[in-house]
Amino acid sequence: MTHATSSNGDHLALWGGRFTSGPSEALARLSKSTQFDWRLADDDIAGSRAHARALARARLLSPDELNRMESALDELQRHVDDASFVPVEADEDEATALERGLLQIAGDELGGKLRAGRSRNDQIATLIRMWLRRHARMVASNVIAVVEAILAQARDAGTAVMPGRTHMQHAQPVLLAHQLMAHAWPLMRDVQRLIDWDARIDESPYGSGALAGNTLGLDPDAVAKELGFSKVADNSIDGTASRDATAEFSFIAAMIGVDISRLSEEIIIWNSQEFGFVTLDDGYSTGSSIMPQKKNPDVAELARGKAGRMIGDLTGLMATLKGLPTAYARDLQEDKEAVFDQVDTLSVVLPAFAGMVRTMSFDRKRLESEAPTGFALATDIAEWLVKQGVPFRHAHELSGICVKTAESRGVELWDLEDGDFRRIFKGFLPQECAADVRGVLSTQGSVAARDGKGGTAPIRVREQIAAAARRLTALRAFAASTSDGSAYKPPQTLS
Numbered sequence: 001m002t003h004a005t006s007s008n009g010d011h012l013a014l015w016g017g018r019f020t021s022g023p024s025e026a027l028a029r030l031s032k033s034t035q036f037d038w039r040l041a042d043d044d045i046a047g048s049r050a051h052a053r054a055l056a057r058a059r060l061l062s063p064d065e066l067n068r069m070e071s072a073l074d075e076l077q078r079h080v081d082d083a084s085f086v087p088v089e090a091d092e093d094e095a096t097a098l099e100r101g102l103l104q105i106a107g108d109e110l111g112g113k114l115r116a117g118r119s120r121n122d123q124i125a126t127l128i129r130m131w132l133r134r135h136a137r138m139v140a141s142n143v144i145a146v147v148e149a150i151l152a153q154a155r156d157a158g159t160a161v162m163p164g165r166t167h168m169q170h171a172q173p174v175l176l177a178h179q180l181m182a183h184a185w186p187l188m189r190d191v192q193r194l195i196d197w198d199a200r201i202d203e204s205p206y207g208s209g210a211l212a213g214n215t216l217g218l219d220p221d222a223v224a225k226e227l228g229f230s231k232v233a234d235n236s237i238d239g240t241a242s243r244d245a246t247a248e249f250s251f252i253a254a255m256i257g258v259d260i261s262r263l264s265e266e267i268i269i270w271n272s273q274e275f276g277f278v279t280l281d282d283g284y285s286t287g288s289s290i291m292p293q294k295k296n297p298d299v300a301e302l303a304r305g306k307a308g309r310m311i312g313d314l315t316g317l318m319a320t321l322k323g324l325p326t327a328y329a330r331d332l333q334e335d336k337e338a339v340f341d342q343v344d345t346l347s348v349v350l351p352a353f354a355g356m357v358r359t360m361s362f363d364r365k366r367l368e369s370e371a372p373t374g375f376a377l378a379t380d381i382a383e384w385l386v387k388q389g390v391p392f393r394h395a396h397e398l399s400g401i402c403v404k405t406a407e408s409r410g411v412e413l414w415d416l417e418d419g420d421f422r423r424i425f426k427g428f429l430p431q432e433c434a435a436d437v438r439g440v441l442s443t444q445g446s447v448a449a450r451d452g453k454g455g456t457a458p459i460r461v462r463e464q465i466a467a468a469a470r471r472l473t474a475l476r477a478f479a480a481s482t483s484d485g486s487a488y489k490p491p492q493t494l495s
Helices: 025-031 034-057 063-081 094-106 120-157 176-200 220-226 236-241 244-270 298-321 330-359 364-370 378-387 392-409 418-425 431-440 443-449 458-480
Strands: 006-008 011-013 161-166 169-175
Touching: 034 063, 034 094, 034 120, 034 220, 034 330, 063 094, 094 120, 120 176, 120 236, 120 244, 120 330, 120 458, 161 176, 161 364, 161 443, 169 176, 169 443, 176 244, 176 458, 244 298, 244 330, 298 330, 378 392, 378 431, 378 443, 392 418, 418 431, 431 443
Parallel strands: none
Antiparallel strands: 006 011, 161 169
């Protein structure tokens, strides 16, 4: 993007000196982006303040001009805040709109000096990073609220047991708290991903110009610091043309959606009449326009559906970035809508989801009654046999014969008679101890025995919940931090 200026009444374009006419109406409509990039206005004005100070340090603005420029930018910010200044139809993008506003306040001579040494290319590459870093903390805070709701449910669940499943079939009994915590850890990893991402993109492209830097002796390090970055992009072409920072954020947002969707799917199933494991609070359920009895898990269903939308945002963004030449190309205008949509989506999904999780109630008696069914204690039989010295290959087969015997009679494993165990284990165990296997045929005994690190034994689950609480403390620090450089104090002198 070049930076010639043309004016038409109150309308402004940041290019056009070498053109004999303005853009066609069709091109103007295609080029227009204020309908989505106006949300970057605050970051743009913050960047302009930092850039004005850089110009002053380079003696391209006098101290008086800097004071008047900062006053004009402050006034522009007030007009943006109270919506008395908004884009007009002819504004190509938010940068064009804001320059028009600045010129109205500061005048052409002073206002026209601000554009020296910068391009919309390095501006927008910086602004999207500033916006995403700030909103990453908001997203993290909302994800943490979901994790906190899960932890509260896990603590409240105590030693309640439920059927653990693989392939949606009964597998082994687990603590309800253990099952819930299986959803807390991925979400905490999502917050950790945001932290890792933030450290990786903590560099400012400001000063890269269109692609090659600038000749005006500006200090990009000071601008970076003022905008909340710890360093400057090492390569000006990379700084203006790469959007992996945006794509990586988009992946993390989509991953959050997927992790929320997985828990949503379980809640939807658990809430069905056939399962009856959980009841959702009326405040987080909806009814039917025709069936009076319905109570629908709409929060979980909407969260599950919007995960697909966020995956689509990521996929579209990656397709846009694929095969672009280096450096800047106008295709990169398409990088923002995807992440804007994801942030907007998560900002409404996560609070509702946290409320649903926090207020749902479990039918523990039903969970406990279902936990050992479906021959879920078969593995306990096999492992008991191993402890008696039977090779697991044979133990697995013997346990399977127990299941087949019980299944043929329409009973559960604990309903088998002592004689059945003696017959099945004959040749592998002394007859007098065959029936001792009954000692492992209990739900509580099954979960308590799985006491290795990460297991479902009550003592391990309590440790897990405590470890998660400690992890959350560190994650909250990121969510509560700032990224906009607001704590930075610009130098008192510009020499």
